[in-house]
Amino acid sequence: MDSTPRKRKGAPPACSAARSLQDLASRKRFCRESDPHPPRPDGGPRRTTPAAVMTAPAASGASASAVPGRGHKRKVGCIDSATRLGRRKRLETEYELGDEIGHGKFGRVRACRARVPGGGEEEELACKALPKGGGDTAHREVEVMQHLSGHPGVVTLKAVFEDADSFYLVMELCSGGRLLDEVARDGRLSERHAANVVRELMAVLKYCHEMGVVHRDIKPENVLLTKDGRLKLADFGLAVRISDGQKLNGVAGSPAYVAPEILLGSYSQKVDIWAAGVLLHVLLMGTLPFQGNSAEAVFDAIKTVELDFHSGQWASVSLLARDLMSQMLNRDASSRFSADEVLRHPWVLFYTECPLKAEFSHLWSTNKAATPMVHLDRVSLDCESSASESSSGNSEEQDECVVVDALTAAITQVRISEPKRSRLCSPVNKLLPPSRDAILT
Numbered sequence: 001m002d003s004t005p006r007k008r009k010g011a012p013p014a015c016s017a018a019r020s021l022q023d024l025a026s027r028k029r030f031c032r033e034s035d036p037h038p039p040r041p042d043g044g045p046r047r048t049t050p051a052a053v054m055t056a057p058a059a060s061g062a063s064a065s066a067v068p069g070r071g072h073k074r075k076v077g078c079i080d081s082a083t084r085l086g087r088r089k090r091l092e093t094e095y096e097l098g099d100e101i102g103h104g105k106f107g108r109v110r111a112c113r114a115r116v117p118g119g120g121e122e123e124e125l126a127c128k129a130l131p132k133g134g135g136d137t138a139h140r141e142v143e144v145m146q147h148l149s150g151h152p153g154v155v156t157l158k159a160v161f162e163d164a165d166s167f168y169l170v171m172e173l174c175s176g177g178r179l180l181d182e183v184a185r186d187g188r189l190s191e192r193h194a195a196n197v198v199r200e201l202m203a204v205l206k207y208c209h210e211m212g213v214v215h216r217d218i219k220p221e222n223v224l225l226t227k228d229g230r231l232k233l234a235d236f237g238l239a240v241r242i243s244d245g246q247k248l249n250g251v252a253g254s255p256a257y258v259a260p261e262i263l264l265g266s267y268s269q270k271v272d273i274w275a276a277g278v279l280l281h282v283l284l285m286g287t288l289p290f291q292g293n294s295a296e297a298v299f300d301a302i303k304t305v306e307l308d309f310h311s312g313q314w315a316s317v318s319l320l321a322r323d324l325m326s327q328m329l330n331r332d333a334s335s336r337f338s339a340d341e342v343l344r345h346p347w348v349l350f351y352t353e354c355p356l357k358a359e360f361s362h363l364w365s366t367n368k369a370a371t372p373m374v375h376l377d378r379v380s381l382d383c384e385s386s387a388s389e390s391s392s393g394n395s396e397e398q399d400e401c402v403v404v405d406a407l408t409a410a411i412t413q414v415r416i417s418e419p420k421r422s423r424l425c426s427p428v429n430k431l432l433p434p435s436r437d438a439i440l441t
């Protein structure tokens with residue numbers, strides 16, 4: 001681990017996961033995009049979203065003249081014909097809407113069921129209503145969801161409907177709730193559970209980034225779970241598509257998860273890795289790493305607070321987990337891990353890749369460390385268990401941390417991290433003009 005972090009004196013006291021995350025939720029309102037269609041100075045009508053979902057606009061924060069990059073596998077800006085479109089009447093004909101199951105700042109989500117002619121088995125779905133007048137948000141969300149469709153870690157969009165007031169996004173139901181609720185319930189997740197979450201999240205983020213999409217709102221509220229505990233990334237309302245080497249400059253996201261370079265006004269995919277690092281801190285510690293009583297205070301903490309990974313609750317966390325955390329929360333975006341590098345980190349591999357047992361066992365036998373092999377065998381068996389399993393602070397978990405820490409010594413013979421990318425090799429990036437994503441002044 002290459003950081004010697006210290007928490008700044010006078011930083012606000014850590015609070016419980018439920019409390020701090022709830023605070024965050026209420027502060028979030030400060031950090032959404034401003035109304036992109038403010039009243040006209042001449043008192044004329046506001047520009048509103050067109051009445052029909054025909055084309056999605058260019059991604060906010062991206063240059064209109066940007067050359068399509070690797071992410072543009074489909075027609076840019078068009079609703080894909082695979083997603084059915086229609087009027088609200090058709091929504092009611094084809095689907096039965098149930099109770100509200102969640103809501104965010106923009107949308108209200110209801111349980112929904114497809115009416116199947118002939119009484120066949122009904123598919124459980126979710127229907128998110130997005131009021132019109134929210135600028136490009138609904139278009140962008142639909143377009144990005146379609147662009148990413150097919151990946152098992154992305155909530156599948158089934159159909160889009162509209163009436164005079166709203167768009168309705170019918171999507172697969174994630175009946176396992178939010179990752180946030182799991183953390184609030186359990187306080188802290190076991191390292192094994194957290195590593196499985198990180199692996200699934202990074203797999204979908206790697207895909208998003210390869211497809212040229214920056215999510216910009218990674219947080220436990222937007223990570224949903226299926227009935228069988230698989231992870232699904234949701235809420236693409238702030239996501240944007242960018243080309244290789246392109247930079248964004250709109251301030252967007254949820255304050256506690258905002259990467260420092262967003263505050264500096266020039267950023268790209270790595271902001272999602274920072275946010276995932278904050279999320280990992282929440283999973284392992286039950287608290288947000290950067291706190292404050294206002295959005296400004298949180299931003300100040302993001303820019304200046306040095307985390308202390310050596311004291312307090314961190315003492316019970318493996319060194320490998322701390323190493324990964326410091327790589328994900330590296331303020332230098334060019335050195336910060338990519339999704340792929342996170343996936344290849346030994347902490348993630350150890351808890352999620354059973355075949356490594358053999359490799360580590362070999363290293364173990366050539367190392368003088370004293371932890372018995374039986375622990376490796378047990379950990380190996382553990383990684384076959386469900387990804388949704390959780391525990392916190394029990395003796396079994398402590399034993400695993402000892403094993404992981406002992407492995408740190410063993411694998412230093414191999415490598416802990418990929419070599420840092422040379423800044424000289426960075427692509428020449430185009431800094432875009434300020435966009436309407438700027439939400440804070």
Ligand SMILES: Nc1ncnc2c1ncn2[C@@H]1O[C@H](COP(=O)(O)OP(=O)(O)OP(=O)(O)O)[C@@H](O)[C@H]1O
Pocket residue numbers: 101102103104105106107108109126128155171172173174175178221222224234235236237
């Ligand atoms: N596919 C789904 N299956 C089950 N629940 C869902 C689904 N999509 C959303 N929800 C629930 O609805 C809530 C709000 O959804 P979502 O985050 O998409 O709305 P939003 O208005 O865009 O939120 P935000 O305020 O974060 O922008 C989620 O936190 C979740 O509890």
